[in-house]
Amino acid sequence: MPADLAVIGLGHLGLPLAQAAVAAGLSTLGYRTGPEAGSLTAAELRRMLSRGFRPTSNPAELGRVRTAVICAPAQRGPDGTMDLGQVEAAARTLAERLRPHTTVILESPVPPGTTERFLRPLLEKGSGLRAGRDFHLAYSPSRVDPGNRDFGAANTPKVIGGLTPACTESAATFYGRLTDKVVRARGPREAETVQVLETNYRQVNIALVNEMAVLCHDLGVDLWDVIRCAETKPFGFQAFRPGPGTGGHAVPQDLAGLTSRTLRMVELAQQVNNHMPQYVVQRAATLLNEHGKSARGARVLLLGVTYKPDLADQQGSPAHEIALRLMQLGASVSYHDPHVPAWSVLDRPIPRADSLYEAAADADLTILLQQHRTYDLQGLSVKAQLLLDTRGATPTGAAHRL
Known part of the structure; x- marks a missing residue:
């Protein structure tokens, strides 16, 4: 059965996105990429399932969605560099089933340039399609704050950076169903760097106050x-x-x-x-x-x-x-x-x-x-x-x- 959305990666980023999508009335698939742990309670998961959320282990279903959002985890490896192994696996799995006119969005925390230099070639090679012409490609930094009672998906603005203006608008249309405000970045690299700035802002300011302590x-x-x-x-x-x-x-x-x-x-x-x-x-x-x-x-x-x-x-x-x-x-x-x-x-x-x-x-x-x-x-x-x-x-x- 076709779905509005496939969330690829059901960890601390993917599950809240799927939760917001289901609450907004979108038919949503959830595809697990590894041993991920989300922050939702058992009651919240039961509520999602009752509203039509469908976890799946069948990659063929990824070819029957309008929008696919990759939320696979990206962590530092032993050498200090970002380990994009799960992002790569998710991209390869999706690429084999990717259909024309699908909107693909990356939300994983990645270094600037990843969407264009890393994800795009994987999707194009595996699908035979061209990003920006045959399918839309964009990046959006996740702003999930587990446990925050004041700010959730609906009232947290979403930043979007697409490969082309049409890619940006397609992604903005999708997120416009989930949030009150969409902010358009100039491109994927700018959107990726927003995530870098926001993360480092927290790290630096906590370090300052820790030193003050x-x-x-x-x-x-x-x-x-x-x-x-x-x-x-x-x-x-x-x-x-x-x-x-x-x-x-x-x-x-x-x-x-x-x-x-x-x-x-x-x-x-x-x-x-x-x-x-x-x-x-x-x-x-x-x-x-x-x-x-x-x-x-x-x-x-x-x-x-x-x-x-x-x-x-x-x-x-x-x-x-x-x-x-x-x-x-x-x-x-x-x-x-x-x-x-x-x-x-x-x-x-x-x-x-x-x-x-x-x-x-x-x-x-x-x-x-x-x-x-x-x-x-x-x-x-x-x-x-x-x-x-x-x-x-x-x-x-x-x-x-x-």
Whole structure:
């Protein structure tokens, strides 16, 4: 049966897109490209299925859609370059079934030039069709923010950059059914670079405030009060907050290999942010020592091991490195997370606390890594022997803050 849309890649990008499309009344296929994990709940998936969403493992069905959006994951490889293996596999699978007049859009986070230099040749060679003449080709950076209750698909503007003006308009027509506003970029490279800028903007600003956290602790200054005051400025400032690490699926890009000029600030920001788990462990060991205890043999409870609050997604969560470093110091580590029923670090199962308050009272140190809504932080600050808050979420004076 023909469909309006095929979403290729059902991970953290593809599933929310499919969800928005189904909600807008589009008949939607979902084609899995690998062992992907999305951020939708079981109830949300059931609702999508009841509205006509059709997951499929049959690649032949990709040849019966009007629009195909590639959302395959693209991550950094061991050498630091982008691994486009799943994007390539998705393109080859689609190319063999591609029909004339289909609109193909790439949403995977890729370096500038990927749509034209990498994706286009794969699609043209596999299909025998020509992009811009026989089918439409465009790029649109995904702006998915899992768990965001204020901004979703409908009220988040979509940036579109097509290979030709006609490609841009075809993609804009599709996204116009999902969102209130479509923004047209000059071309695919500009749209791809929007994704680079937005991702690096987050990385650099988090790095700045993380460095401020370390500085303010050394100076005896309350950073959280500094941020509270600074964010009252109505222009020229956007508040970011420090934490134990960045996490998430967005891969910061310094564009090494694409040009002789690298983004040095992004490279430095990554170094700062990658150091935060180690800094948290240093603060933990110091706190224990100040209270007459050694990290070796200490009972440490980690609260919240996901990368975002109120979600089960653990992609890039700093909790893994923090737990590992604590265990290397000889600490006995346990965890609590309402969204994670079982957790392992380097294939070593970490004990899960069943009773949160009892576990906090029993632990020598409790570290808040993620601020889930279900946590009563006032109650935890009373129960915990020693509480390190890496999110600035506890009441002032109730815990040691990052």
